[in-house]
Amino acid sequence: MKAFADLLDRLVLTPSRNSKLKLLTDYFRDTPDPDRGYGLAAIAGTLEVRNVKPAMLRELVLERMDDVLFRYSYDYVGDLAETISLVWYNERDIDRSAFAQPRLGEVVVRMNSLGRTEVRSFVRDLLDRLDSSGRFAFIKLATGALRIGVSARLAKQALADLGGKDVTEIETLWHGLQPPYESLFKWLEGGEEKPVLATPAIFHSVMLANPVEEGDLGILNPVDYAAEWKWDGIRVQLSRSGETRRIYSRSGDDISGAFPDILESISFSGVIDGELLVGGTARSNSPTRTFSDLQQRLNRKTVTSRMLEEYPAFIRAYDMLFDGEQDVRGNSYIERRGRLSEVIDRAPHDRFDLSPLVPFSTWEELDDLRAAPPDPVIEGVMIKRRDSIYQAGRMKGPWFKWKRNPYNVDAVLMYAQRGHGKRSSYYSDFTFGVWADDEDGEQLVPVGKAYFGFTDAELEVLDKFVRNNTTERFGPVRAVRADKEFGFVVEVAFEGINRSTRHKSGVAMRFPRIARLRPDKPSYEADRLRTLIAMIDAKAG
Amino acid sequence: MDRKPAWPSSLLKLALCIPLAQNAIPTIFAAMRPDALLYPAPEGLYCPEGGFYVDPVRPVERALITHGHSDHARPGHVNVLATRQTLDIMRIRYGDGFSASEQPVAFGEELDINGVKVSFHPAGHVLGSAQIAIEKNGTRIVVSGDYKRRPDPTCEAYVPVPCDVFITEATFGLPVFHHPDPIDETGKLLASLRQFPERTHLVGAYALGKAQRVIRLLRDAGYGEPIYIHGAMERLCDYYIGQGIDLGELLPATIESRDKSIFKGAVVIGPSSAFADRWTRRFNDPLPSFASGWMMVRQRAKQLGVELPLVISDHCDWPELTETITELAPQEVWVTHGREEALVRWCELQGIKAKPLHLVGYEDEGD
Numbered sequence: 001m002k003a004f005a006d007l008l009d010r011l012v013l014t015p016s017r018n019s020k021l022k023l024l025t026d027y028f029r030d031t032p033d034p035d036r037g038y039g040l041a042a043i044a045g046t047l048e049v050r051n052v053k054p055a056m057l058r059e060l061v062l063e064r065m066d067d068v069l070f071r072y073s074y075d076y077v078g079d080l081a082e083t084i085s086l087v088w089y090n091e092r093d094i095d096r097s098a099f100a101q102p103r104l105g106e107v108v109v110r111m112n113s114l115g116r117t118e119v120r121s122f123v124r125d126l127l128d129r130l131d132s133s134g135r136f137a138f139i140k141l142a143t144g145a146l147r148i149g150v151s152a153r154l155a156k157q158a159l160a161d162l163g164g165k166d167v168t169e170i171e172t173l174w175h176g177l178q179p180p181y182e183s184l185f186k187w188l189e190g191g192e193e194k195p196v197l198a199t200p201a202i203f204h205s206v207m208l209a210n211p212v213e214e215g216d217l218g219i220l221n222p223v224d225y226a227a228e229w230k231w232d233g234i235r236v237q238l239s240r241s242g243e244t245r246r247i248y249s250r251s252g253d254d255i256s257g258a259f260p261d262i263l264e265s266i267s268f269s270g271v272i273d274g275e276l277l278v279g280g281t282a283r284s285n286s287p288t289r290t291f292s293d294l295q296q297r298l299n300r301k302t303v304t305s306r307m308l309e310e311y312p313a314f315i316r317a318y319d320m321l322f323d324g325e326q327d328v329r330g331n332s333y334i335e336r337r338g339r340l341s342e343v344i345d346r347a348p349h350d351r352f353d354l355s356p357l358v359p360f361s362t363w364e365e366l367d368d369l370r371a372a373p374p375d376p377v378i379e380g381v382m383i384k385r386r387d388s389i390y391q392a393g394r395m396k397g398p399w400f401k402w403k404r405n406p407y408n409v410d411a412v413l414m415y416a417q418r419g420h421g422k423r424s425s426y427y428s429d430f431t432f433g434v435w436a437d438d439e440d441g442e443q444l445v446p447v448g449k450a451y452f453g454f455t456d457a458e459l460e461v462l463d464k465f466v467r468n469n470t471t472e473r474f475g476p477v478r479a480v481r482a483d484k485e486f487g488f489v490v491e492v493a494f495e496g497i498n499r500s501t502r503h504k505s506g507v508a509m510r511f512p513r514i515a516r517l518r519p520d521k522p523s524y525e526a527d528r529l530r531t532l533i534a535m536i537d538a539k540a541g
Numbered sequence: 542m543d544r545k546p547a548w549p550s551s552l553l554k555l556a557l558c559i560p561l562a563q564n565a566i567p568t569i570f571a572a573m574r575p576d577a578l579l580y581p582a583p584e585g586l587y588c589p590e591g592g593f594y595v596d597p598v599r600p601v602e603r604a605l606i607t608h609g610h611s612d613h614a615r616p617g618h619v620n621v622l623a624t625r626q627t628l629d630i631m632r633i634r635y636g637d638g639f640s641a642s643e644q645p646v647a648f649g650e651e652l653d654i655n656g657v658k659v660s661f662h663p664a665g666h667v668l669g670s671a672q673i674a675i676e677k678n679g680t681r682i683v684v685s686g687d688y689k690r691r692p693d694p695t696c697e698a699y700v701p702v703p704c705d706v707f708i709t710e711a712t713f714g715l716p717v718f719h720h721p722d723p724i725d726e727t728g729k730l731l732a733s734l735r736q737f738p739e740r741t742h743l744v745g746a747y748a749l750g751k752a753q754r755v756i757r758l759l760r761d762a763g764y765g766e767p768i769y770i771h772g773a774m775e776r777l778c779d780y781y782i783g784q785g786i787d788l789g790e791l792l793p794a795t796i797e798s799r800d801k802s803i804f805k806g807a808v809v810i811g812p813s814s815a816f817a818d819r820w821t822r823r824f825n826d827p828l829p830s831f832a833s834g835w836m837m838v839r840q841r842a843k844q845l846g847v848e849l850p851l852v853i854s855d856h857c858d859w860p861e862l863t864e865t866i867t868e869l870a871p872q873e874v875w876v877t878h879g880r881e882e883a884l885v886r887w888c889e890l891q892g893i894k895a896k897p898l899h900l901v902g903y904e905d906e907g908d
Contacts (some may be wrong), residue, residue, distance in 0.1 A: 012839060013848045019737065019828075026736060065716065066890055072883045073717045077838055086717035086837065089860075132719065136839075418817060424829065424846050425821045476817075 001130060003031045004039045004104045005137035011148045015420040020150060024158035028185070034105040037180025040159070042141055044152040045253075047179055050111045052123060052142035057084050060124050064089060081143060085135035088127050101130055105180065107138065153251040163188030168205035168392045171252040175202045203237060203252040204271060204321050204329075205392035209382060209399035216400065217363045217383075224387070226333065227358040227366055229373060230380040230401055231316055232291045232496065233277035234298070238315065240266045241325070247276075258300045261308050262315060265351040268343045270326075273319035274355070277377070278311045281353035288316075288377045291510065292498050317344050318355040318382075321390055329390035336390065370404050379495065380404045406493040407509075407535060409434060409527040410518060413488040414446055416466040418476045426459055427466040427478065430514065432492060436505065436529035444482055445505040445529060450492060453513030461517060462488075487523030491516040497535050507532050573678040575706045575873065578657075581898050586684060586708075590677055591657035593622075595684050598902030605659065607686025608670035609634065609749055612903045622646055624661055626669025626784065630749065633776050648697070664688040665699030666855050667750030668781060674702050682706040683869075689854065690861045691723065694761070695754050695786050707871040708898070711879030712856040713834050720834055720858040726851045727758040730830065733849050734806060741804040741824035742849070745813030745831040748774040750855050752810050753781045755832045756788045758853070759808065769794035769804065771811030771820070794823075801825060813845065834858070863887055878903035 007027045014020050024043075028036050041047035061084050062070060070087065077083040107126065114122055123142070127135050140146045153167075156174065160167040165188065176197030177184055186192040235250040245266050247256045256263050259276070278294045280286025289311075296311045297303065320340040321329050328336055344354045358381060360366040370381050380403035388398035411432035419428035429451040433444035454462065465480070465488050472479040481487065493515035500508035507529070579588050585597035593603040600617035607613055607623075609630030614623070616635040621628065625645040632639060646652060648671065652659045661671040666687040673684045683704040690699055713720075734742055746752040752774045759768065767790040770778060775793065782788055794809045804824045811820070813831055821827055831847040834854030842850040857865065862884060866874055874888050874895040881897035888895030 009839075010849075013842055013850070015848070019848075022736065066886070068886050069716050069883055072880070072886070073715050076715055076880070077717055078840060082839060083717065086719065089716065089719070131721075418846075420846055422826060424827075425817060425819055 001104045001107060001134045001137065002101045003027060004035065004042070005131075005133040007039065008137050008140070008146075008148055009133050011150055016422065017154070020154060021158050021161060024150070024155060025162045028158060028162050033182050033185060034180035035103050037182060037185065038104050038108045040155060040181055041179035042146055043148070043150050044155045046152075047108070047141070048112070049108050049141055050114065050119070051144055052119065052139075054080055054143055056120060056123070057081075057139060057143075060120070060127070061087060063124075081139035081145065082136055084127075084139060085132045088132070088135055101134055102126065111142065151251075152253055156252070159184070159188060163190075166393075169194075171203060171205045172392070173197065173202075174252050175246070175248070175254065202239070203246075203248045203254075205252070206235065206237060206250050206273060207319075207390050207392060207399060208394035209384075209401040210394060210396050212383070212400045212402040222361060222363055222366070224385055225383050226386055227360055227369075228318060228355045228382045228384070229358060229375070229378045230382050230403065231275045231277060231288065231355070232377050232379045233275040233294055233316070235273070236276045236315070237271060237273055237321075238262070238266060239271045239322075240269045242269070255298075258297060258303055259313055260303065262313050262351055265348040267347050269324050270320065270343065271322040272315075272317050272340060272343070273321060274315045274317035276313060277316055278313050280312070281314050281316075281350060282356070283349050283353050288375060290377055290498060291496070292500075292508070312350075314351045314353070316353055316355045319390065332387045332389065333384050334386050366402070370402055373404065378404075403495070406495055406515075407497060408491055408493050408515065409447075409532060410489050410521060410525070411447065411492050412444055412482045412523050412526045413462075413465070413480055413490060414444060414482050416462070416478050416480060419451065423459075426463045428459060428463070430462065430490070432490060433482070433505075434527045434529050434532065435524070442484075442528075444487075447503070447505045447507055447529070447532060448492065448494070448509040448512040450512045450514050453493065453515055454517070458514075458517055461519075462514075482523065484524045487526075489518040489521040489523055489526050490514045491518055497532060499536055505529060505532075507536065573680040575680055575682055578677055578680055579675055579682050579684075579706075579708075581900055585900070585902075586898075588657060588675055591654040591659065591675070593654060595673055595675075596686065596903075603654075604640075605673055606631070607664065607673060607684065608666055610667070610687070610747075613686065616640070620644070622652075622659075624648070624669045624671050627671070629780060630669060630777070633780055634749075662700050662702050663697035665690065665693060665696060668696045668753070668784060668786070670696060670750075672699075672702060674704065680705050682708060683871075684708045685710065687712070687856055688865075689857050690865065691720070693754055693855070695750070695757050695781060701865070701868055703869060704871050706873045706875060707866065707869050708875045708877060709862060709866065709884070710856065710903075711862065711876045711881050711884045713837075713854065713858050714862055714876070714880040714884040716859050716883065718834060718837055718858040719860060720837065720854050721852050723754075723758055723853045724762065726832075726853050727755075727762045729849065730759070730808070730851060731762060731764065733828065733830075734808070737828060738806045740806065740826045740828040742806075742808050743816060743821060743824060743827045743829050744808060744810045744851070745816060745829070745833070745847070746774075746810050747833075747855075748812055749777050751832055751853070753778060753786065753788060754855065755810060755851075755853060756791070757786065760787065760789045764808070765789065766807070767792045769807055769809040771809070771815055773812050773815070774810065816846070866893065867891075 010023050011020060073087050074083045156170045157167050159170050173195060183195040187194050237248045239246045245263050246254060247259050249255050277288050279289035293311055297313055317340055320336045323339050341354055344352050383400040383402060385398045411434050413430055414433045415431040416427035417429040419426050431446050431449045433446040435442045436445045466478055469481045470478045471481050492512050494509040494512040496510035498508050579586055584594055584599045584601050586595040593605055594601045595605045596607055596613040597604050603620045604618040605622045606627055609627050614631050616639040619641045621640040621643045628643050628645055646661050648661055648663055658676040660674045664670040664672045664686050666689055672686055675682045681704045683702045685708060687710050688699050744755060746755050756768055769792050771794055778788060778791055801823055816829055828849060829847050830849035830851055832851040832853040834856055835841045836850030836852045874893055876884050876897045877900050885895045885897055
């Protein structure tokens, strides 16, 4: 438990991805089985451990402590698990050195084998034997609230680094394995063969597209390629084998629990690849809704019936990996689409449709189509080689994505916040605004925030501007001078724009970034809010 | 140690003759009420009989100073009475003109100031730190200043002084604060240096006391590499070394040769306020660390952008505060700065009379 608790302490406070990977691989290398496997499961969200109610923990702590003192402590710390881990006091002299503390594997196995009436005394005894970091880790595990800023994907990357494997290999195996993953670790450390999967409906690593870059298409013959619209949803993989049904995100996270509406409607068996969207299918003649509507359904463990009704989900299918039990990944794209089309045709009409092909004969023609798509939820086109097989990973050549050009506005810097990690000595998160009509003439209103897009040299310029033109400070945030006579103009690029009730300006940008610095441009020449609103209206029209 | 006769000679005479005069008169007064002997005034804790203040926050005629942290030891008083080391530290920080005159006092030495008996005793907080015992007519009050009970090779250890009223700080006066063993915390820093040998480990530490203690802890753990220090702590480190505290090889964290590679995997100690500064850009992928009792609370570390919190404190944690009060068993406890309400509540539960003093001007600084 000590090693796992120390790992959590470090991960929570480490912002950089590389340092997180280093912490994780070191932990996996240095911790014995089965503890490391349970640690991995805890981080990746696959650990099943008996739940402990916060109310019981509070009762346990109050057995030994004045409730007023507990309240003062909780008010100060603000987090129940942390408060309890810190105030837990035990007068008996207990050896809490690393070797004397219970092991993670031991704790998980015991917790899951306890009878109902045994939990309270087991937890009390465990809290006595752990140090405060260990108590914190245990409480977070047992209350199911482990938030440490590490995705399952990152944990898998760390495993890949540990074994010198490709992360797609880990993803392919992942859903067929169970904690504490001993066979996986043995394979990664070179002691054993790759684990063989028996479980149906596992995740298969997906095929990815490369963005179209300058000169890519000129050398390709349009006749060899087919095009589809690129929809602004999330990519998923659907599986059904017998009665086992699953929906995975493109990185292999199981998101079945959040989409019972789709899960129940998988009428076919096999594995298909498609876009998860909210709204109605093409064949039910209702519109596809925006990404912000889809977001209402994402990152949830469960979903209410009201959510299901207000934000119905469906799948726009574009590929097939398995037709029933038959692996069709070695067949051509056109052949796979033929099979897919038949399957989707029989599937429930309100939950499935087929991503249509976009006919074109020249790249110029496709470019025009890309610039003016027929639906506002389209963000570009996908270009797929007709004879391409389905290969996991991102190969250059068979698949391309060609996004519509980003939107651009000129905005004025208003606030800047210090960054984290490497950027902690830089003001690197910028809030920018555009001019809006007000009773007193035109005022700047903030319309977005961006913390990337600029080069290191540009960051030096921005940071210097912030430091030399600060008008007010709010903790790590500084307001900078921004008025009609003086201000720093930046060109902001973004992928989409929507109405928003959460922002004062009434608009919300998707993926805004600072594309260029415009020190040459006077601040009053920056864009007007009405220009942004016109972009939304143009999209809707 | 040389002593300058900076305290006015008239006062010295007073200090010499008053005890005699008082001993000659039989005590006819009942024990003095403690809140008449010492009470909070806007300038700080005031003793009207003695005509002096303890750690005043505004310039006064006569100041008794517990230790050199800037919220306790401020410049501009006319007469300052403190330990030799505290006076030296004040001179380093404020220059020669920090007061019109100064008088050093040794630990245990008894002084008489206008009929009030005053003595200084080690507080274990930083070099030169003292508790001040103030006594008249059989009532003794001990102003602990800031103090800790843990062993610290950079200063003299706390000595319990029996008293009627114990005035305690409460910087970490909440049951959440259980400071771990500083040796284990130092071990975390060494482990991180092994795990991230490329990154500069930037350790935030208060310039007086904490910085030197962290350096000494590293040395005691066997760390023999040069340690780089921020310019703000050079003179204080030199002073500690002059006082016989071995800190090993210290180098300034400057880049004269423009060669940043010397900081790869190095330990750099500086005030945490410098971390957000452009100063840090000279370092290699710096890993921000902070040595402070506040690092006990994760959210606090997160807010400050600290990746490696080191819970090393120069104050008492909750068990030390409560154990000290139990050990001294005073009639009354007065709580100065920090989280007064919890410690007062604890005293009430133990049946000890306690009250907060609501002094202003003392910060969380110093830890």
